[in-house]
Amino acid sequence: MLSAVGRVFATSSRSMATSALAPILGRLNHVAIACPDLEKASGFYKNLGADVSAAVPQPEHGVYTVFVNLGNAKIELLHPYGDKSPIEGFLAKNKAGGIHHVCIEVADIEKAIAKVKELGIRTLGDKAKIGAHGKPVIFLHPKDCLGVLTELEQA
Amino acid sequence: MLSAVGRVFATSSRSMATSALAPILGRLNHVAIACPDLEKASGFYKNLGADVSAAVPQPEHGVYTVFVNLGNAKIELLHPYGDKSPIEGFLAKNKAGGIHHVCIEVADIEKAIAKVKELGIRTLGDKAKIGAHGKPVIFLHPKDCLGVLTELEQA
Numbered sequence: 651m652l653s654a655v656g657r658v659f660a661t662s663s664r665s666m667a668t669s670a671l672a673p674i675l676g677r678l679n680h681v682a683i684a685c686p687d688l689e690k691a692s693g694f695y696k697n698l699g700a701d702v703s704a705a706v707p708q709p710e711h712g713v714y715t716v717f718v719n720l721g722n723a724k725i726e727l728l729h730p731y732g733d734k735s736p737i738e739g740f741l742a743k744n745k746a747g748g749i750h751h752v753c754i755e756v757a758d759i760e761k762a763i764a765k766v767k768e769l770g771i772r773t774l775g776d777k778a779k780i781g782a783h784g785k786p787v788i789f790l791h792p793k794d795c796l797g798v799l800t801e802l803e804q805a
Numbered sequence: 806m807l808s809a810v811g812r813v814f815a816t817s818s819r820s821m822a823t824s825a826l827a828p829i830l831g832r833l834n835h836v837a838i839a840c841p842d843l844e845k846a847s848g849f850y851k852n853l854g855a856d857v858s859a860a861v862p863q864p865e866h867g868v869y870t871v872f873v874n875l876g877n878a879k880i881e882l883l884h885p886y887g888d889k890s891p892i893e894g895f896l897a898k899n900k901a902g903g904i905h906h907v908c909i910e911v912a913d914i915e916k917a918i919a920k921v922k923e924l925g926i927r928t929l930g931d932k933a934k935i936g937a938h939g940k941p942v943i944f945l946h947p948k949d950c951l952g953v954l955t956e957l958e959q960a
Binding site: 672673674675676677678681683685690691694695697698699700701720721722723724725727744746747748749752754765766769792793795796797798 | 827828829830831832833836838840845846849850852853854855856875876877878879880882899901902903904907909920921924947948950951952953
């Protein structure tokens with residue numbers, strides 16, 4: 651394996667294609683879909699034989715969650731809980747529902763936050779919070795992430 | 806393990822949560838992001854240390870593709886190729902880009918197509934085509950898939 655310095659200055663196309671930076675991003679944890687009808691959404695995946703969890707209210711996050719386990723990654727179905735759900739606005743704009751965010755795992759949320767701030771990527775809130783899976787998470791501003799609301803979750 | 810019949814008629818909440826149907830859906834293959842600026846998009850993931858491929862023109866699909874390998878699944882960055890790219894309309898509506906589709910693997914594309922048609926889920930086109938990875942794929946109508954353009958790819 652090349653040293654860190656060697657990797658930074660490597661010039662072959664293969665090396666250039668693969669980033670020489672210390673990896674911040676880990677596995678794809680889940681893709682979240684906001685759903686106006688959670689029972690219908692769960693049924694959609696159940697009808698295709700998927701492993702679908704029961705709905706769990708997450709009052710502190712303003713959502714109900716259902717997890718569709720695809721083995722290597724999850725689909726997270728979201729439905730508003732309470733009056734101030736963070737997905738109300740999204741569903742008002744997208745009546746049929748749609749993909750709300752993508753969640754990528756990181757090994758160390760504090761290092762990840764420091765890195766994204768260094769890169770000029772805005773975070774939603776200054777600090778990590780405990781997410782729906784009981785792990786520290788932070789959301790990155792979609793305007794700084796290719797138009798995609800991106801969640802980082804400490805694995 | 807319960808027999809298939811036992812599972813169908815099981816009434817505990819745990820058994821009901823997991824589908825008793827033959828599974829059609831396999832692993833999450835990729836999440837595709839349409840990007841107005843492919844170099845900027847590649848740079849975003851490279852800056853976070855991800856394994857990012859070179860851009861590959863896919864004339865028969867009207868896109869350039871870049872793959873971000875997150876280990877368990879991929880992010881597919883898409884940019885229009887040619888005058889009639891299937892993602893032009895999406896980028897006209899979403900100037901900054903955004904999530905375009907989700908791709909889930911299936912073991913047998915023909916069985917999967919038969920099953921989704923049986924469930925009343927419309928396909929875009931009647932038959933599977935060879936996708937960007939050289940494997941048979943079909944897209945499902947977003948209106949029948951929770952507002953999400955959903956690609957099935959034979960693994």
